[in-house]
Amino acid sequence: MRPMGYFAAVAVWWIGGAAHAEFSQSQLAALTVLSPLAQEQLDPTNAHALAExxxxxxxxxxxxxxxxxxxxxxxxxxxxxxxxxxxxxxVLSCLTEKLS
Known part of the structure; x- marks a missing residue:
């Protein structure tokens, strides 16, 4: 991976981690259940947004x-x-906002 790609990946991970700080423990646990179900329908990035x-x-x-x-x-x-x-x-409103 090129250095700039590495830094971009870290930035995306960090921003995503900050968003998870808003979730309760129960919501985080539910997210681990819903994420694989969403990935059966969408690519991983969009599936994660859908699960959230x-x-x-x-x-x-x-x-x-x-x-x-x-x-x-x-x-x-x-x-x-x-x-x-x-x-x-x-869900549709949230997903539209996250993916725009």
Missing amino acids: CMVLAAKAEEVSRIAAFAGMAPSPVIMDLANEIIQRPA
Whole structure:
């Protein structure tokens, strides 16, 4: 990797890490569950943005339910919940903002 590419990668990592500081522990755990599901649909960068938007659009009780599956394969119930959340207007608004 060229030196400038390395610094750009570090900057992206640092900015992304700063954004995660706003998430609670439950939201971070839910993000680890939703990210692989989102990556089945989109490239990794856009999938991460989608997963973040889904976590932000989820209700606290939903975040807790999803977070309980951290480190495990998500159940069909969690996949159904993720499909429900992804259809919310707040997710589309958030994703549009993050990707523009």
